[in-house]
Amino acid sequence: MVHTFFPLSGRRRAGQVAVSTLMLAATLALSSCASTPPPDGAMNQAQVQLQAARDADAAVYDPIDLGNAQDKFQQAQSAMAKRDYDVAAQLAEEARASAELARAKARLGTARTQIQNKTSANQQLRDQIDQSLADQQQQDQGQNAGQPPQQTTDMPAPPSSALGEPIPQGQGFQTIPQNPPQSTTDQGGHP
Numbered sequence: 001m002v003h004t005f006f007p008l009s010g011r012r013r014a015g016q017v018a019v020s021t022l023m024l025a026a027t028l029a030l031s032s033c034a035s036t037p038p039p040d041g042a043m044n045q046a047q048v049q050l051q052a053a054r055d056a057d058a059a060v061y062d063p064i065d066l067g068n069a070q071d072k073f074q075q076a077q078s079a080m081a082k083r084d085y086d087v088a089a090q091l092a093e094e095a096r097a098s099a100e101l102a103r104a105k106a107r108l109g110t111a112r113t114q115i116q117n118k119t120s121a122n123q124q125l126r127d128q129i130d131q132s133l134a135d136q137q138q139q140d141q142g143q144n145a146g147q148p149p150q151q152t153t154d155m156p157a158p159p160s161s162a163l164g165e166p167i168p169q170g171q172g173f174q175t176i177p178q179n180p181p182q183s184t185t186d187q188g189g190h191p
Contacts, residue, residue: 036085036086037085038080038083038085038088039076039080039085039088039089039092042076042088042089042092042093042096043076043077043080043088043092045092045096046069046072046073046076046092046093046095046096046099047073049069049095049096049099049100049103050066050069050070050073050095050099052099052103053065053066053069053099053100053102053103053106054066056102056103056106056107056110057106057109057110058099058102058103058105058106060106060109061105061106061108061109061110062101062102062105062106062109065098065099065101065102065105066098066099066102068098068102069095069096069098069099069101069102070095072091072092072094072095072098073091073092073095073099075091076088076089076091076092076095079091
């Protein structure tokens, strides 16, 4: 069997392989863009964090970060509508992080406000106690105005001590012996 070589048929085959390869690459490139799923989880997390920040009064304590989070979330929603899921996922993550920051700052602001309120209430109580003590001292001084001041000593000293006559024998203190004499037998007859 004899084979004949035709150079043109080889070029045609190489061209077909090149076209097939390009078609496969284009298909893969297009499928990779379409295979990115919508970032529903990231969008939900961002939305939950935004609501938590609003509930924590972030609009009062940190309106800048809350506004940034809301802007990023709206941009993420626009990217979702355009089916640009990679950008939407990134923007949703940024919105979530900004919302968490706003919530943390709002919680800190709330705690500081509570501390200031408690400190103010404590100061008012101290002032009331001081005023009450001052009023009590004035009343005590008013009642004792005609009386001489009292000396406060723990134990007054006796006026004077003088030695008196000795106590006759048998009167006063008596010494009792330490070991009383024991009888050799007691009533039961035991020694």
